[in-house]
Amino acid sequence: MLSAAAAVGTLHLAVLGCLFVTACSIEVFTNKELEAVNGTDTRLKCTFSSSAPVGDNIIIVWLFRPLSGGEDQTIFYYHKNAYPQLDGRFQGRAVWDGNIMRNDASILIRNIQPMDNGTYLCQVKNPPDVHVEMGEIQVRVVNKAKLSEIFVLALVIGVGSAAIILIVLAFVLYRYCRMKKIHRSTPVSMLECTEKLNEKPCNMKEVYA
Known part of the structure; x- marks a missing residue:
């Protein structure tokens, strides 16, 4: 496997060969910054045109x-x-996660850790196409759940809470209607009817004998 120095040396040879070619261009595209969740498999996307x-x-x-600096x-x-x-x-x-026939040079970092913070090139x-300027990705590893996971959790909690509230409201409404129905169907006594005689005529069908 080539070292970083050997890879750079190969690139220099390609640059010299490119001087004798009329068209010699290649572009590399990457995300400038990437936030990765600790312990997940993180894809470093890199595409190119040639x-x-x-x-x-x-x-x-x-x-x-590395963030601490030093040699690539x-x-x-x-x-x-x-x-x-x-x-x-x-x-x-x-590990490899690209497809050169689709101009995809991406890799996957498994189980990414905070020690993996840094710049990936x-x-x-x-x-005869060469590219001197490499694509760079600033990776920052964080200890938090993904937005999609937070959304799902909030959705589950929200739906559960709404269901409980609806059940409680339905029970309270049922009890209220039932008590109101019982109250309306209870006949009044003779004494109650006498007390309200001056207010409203009594319905003798509702008066106890």
């Missing part, structure tokens, strides 16, 4: 620049086949 046909000559190199570290290399890192912090975690070479 004026030359994409084939077996294409080379893709992913580098990592090669974490993934692709040339005809994918060559993940065999040691270091990204061993078994930086995507370098694409498709001789």
Whole structure:
């Protein structure tokens, strides 16, 4: 597997070859910033456009620049086949997730951790097309749930609360209507009727004998 220095050396040779070609251009596109949730599998998207046909000559190199600074570290290399890192912090975690025939040079970082905070650089070479400026992604790992998970949780709580409120209201309304019906069907006594004689004539059908 090539080191970062070897990858840069290969790029310099491609640049020299490009000087003898009339059309030599390639562009790399990445998200400038990415927020990843701790412990999740995070896709680092990198796409490219090239004026030359994409084939077996294409080379893709992913580098990592720690927040603490220092030399860029090669974490993934692709040339005809994918060559993940065999040691270091990204061993078994930086895996191929792209498709060169669709101009996709993306990789996946499995189980991303706070120690993975830093800058990820995507370098694409498709001789005779070359690209000196690499695509950069500033990755920040956070300890919080995704927005979709928060939305689902809030939706479940909201629906549950609304259902409970409706049940309580229905019960209270039922009790109120039942008590009102019982109150209306209760006949008045003779004494009550006598007391209200001056207010409203009594209905003798409702008076107890």
